[in-house]
Amino acid sequence: MLLDLASNLLLLAGGFFFCAGTVGLLRFPDVYTRLHALAKADNLGLGCLLAGLALKADSLVQAIKLLAIWPLVLVASAVVGYAIAHRADQLGITPWQRDDR
Amino acid sequence: MNAALTFDTLLALLLLWSAWQALSTPKLDRAVIMFIVFGLLLTLVWSRLDAPDIALAEAALGAGLTGTLLLDALAAFGQTGQPAGNTGFVTTIKRFPTILVLLVLLAALLAALSKLPLQAVNLPAMVAQQMPDSGVSHPVTAVLLNFRGYDTLLEVAVLMLALLGILTVGLPVERPLLSRNLLVPILARYAVPLMTLAAIYLLWAGSHRPGGAFQAAAMLAAGVVLLNLAQVQPRWIPGQHWIRQLISAGFLLFLCIAALLLMLNGGLLHYPPDQAGLLILLIESGLTVSLAINLAAFYLLRSDRPEPLPNQEDEP
Numbered sequence: 001m002l003l004d005l006a007s008n009l010l011l012l013a014g015g016f017f018f019c020a021g022t023v024g025l026l027r028f029p030d031v032y033t034r035l036h037a038l039a040k041a042d043n044l045g046l047g048c049l050l051a052g053l054a055l056k057a058d059s060l061v062q063a064i065k066l067l068a069i070w071p072l073v074l075v076a077s078a079v080v081g082y083a084i085a086h087r088a089d090q091l092g093i094t095p096w097q098r099d100d101r
Numbered sequence: 102m103n104a105a106l107t108f109d110t111l112l113a114l115l116l117l118w119s120a121w122q123a124l125s126t127p128k129l130d131r132a133v134i135m136f137i138v139f140g141l142l143l144t145l146v147w148s149r150l151d152a153p154d155i156a157l158a159e160a161a162l163g164a165g166l167t168g169t170l171l172l173d174a175l176a177a178f179g180q181t182g183q184p185a186g187n188t189g190f191v192t193t194i195k196r197f198p199t200i201l202v203l204l205v206l207l208a209a210l211l212a213a214l215s216k217l218p219l220q221a222v223n224l225p226a227m228v229a230q231q232m233p234d235s236g237v238s239h240p241v242t243a244v245l246l247n248f249r250g251y252d253t254l255l256e257v258a259v260l261m262l263a264l265l266g267i268l269t270v271g272l273p274v275e276r277p278l279l280s281r282n283l284l285v286p287i288l289a290r291y292a293v294p295l296m297t298l299a300a301i302y303l304l305w306a307g308s309h310r311p312g313g314a315f316q317a318a319a320m321l322a323a324g325v326v327l328l329n330l331a332q333v334q335p336r337w338i339p340g341q342h343w344i345r346q347l348i349s350a351g352f353l354l355f356l357c358i359a360a361l362l363l364m365l366n367g368g369l370l371h372y373p374p375d376q377a378g379l380l381i382l383l384i385e386s387g388l389t390v391s392l393a394i395n396l397a398a399f400y401l402l403r404s405d406r407p408e409p410l411p412n413q414e415d416e417p
Contacts, residue, residue, distance in 0.1 A: 075292075079285060082284050
């Protein structure tokens, strides 16, 4: 019962982070801030979703398999985020700054 | 309406929308991205249809490798080809005969389809009945490598032909390289051993659960492409003989086993039930290596043409 509650809360939190990441991707002004929104929110969101699903899993092996996905995605997403930002920097895209300065 | 049905409907609509976007957008880069999105949505559709084998193949080949090839082509050729957009009334008139012919063809096909009896043969039952003799316990592998092994043999030949086509046409040698950075090579060095392990697992799993030669080969090929993108693995040159030999080896092994069985048993790819499992594993192992190199070669092989194709913009 408590397990179900915790699992559902984690799933909801995961969904919230994914939504926040998507809104950030659509609304933020430049490539760096968008990357920030996407990488942070999606990694945390995926972690919550996987933890929530692992609590619902039938067996321990299944739960471990689900949780094993997370570090793989974390590493891949960190490197991809870095590669995109690095390339953007090389191309001379200057980070966005607030206009009223 | 319950949640599953809502999700499936949404998925189907998104699939159609992304397909339409990929076809209709006048921008090539957008079309490529939408094609990759389409492939990922299709993967979800296959897994919703309980077809994990096809979902795996679609994710790795359809969205992954094909997407990479398209992005690479986009980078190599740029946006030089101006696609003809909807430029007005005249184009519509010119297209009218084609549209008419296609509509007639569609009507004929629908008419023919409506006369087909539903499920003339109960295929799932037939497969289930023959499973004990197939040498494997996963129905998809049994159909691909045993009952319809002939089809798979020809599919492998088609992939080799595709590579021949690429070699004949040739592609520009120069490719805009990824920016040099430290992290991507490190990721590649750590990821590729894991991917190799996963590929071997997929190959082995094929006998009793979703997996098999094509999925394993796609995983290996993706690893090689990743190494190339990370500038760890240099491009291949068509003159390198080991590439040709390894690519044809898997197909030849398949063909030799087929010919041997034809002489011994009087049927192409009629495995004796006792050795069927071993023969299938042998064929699949050979195919995994050959297909992996074949698929990676789509990306890594570049013609030894001395200079890149002339760009239209560069000409005076």
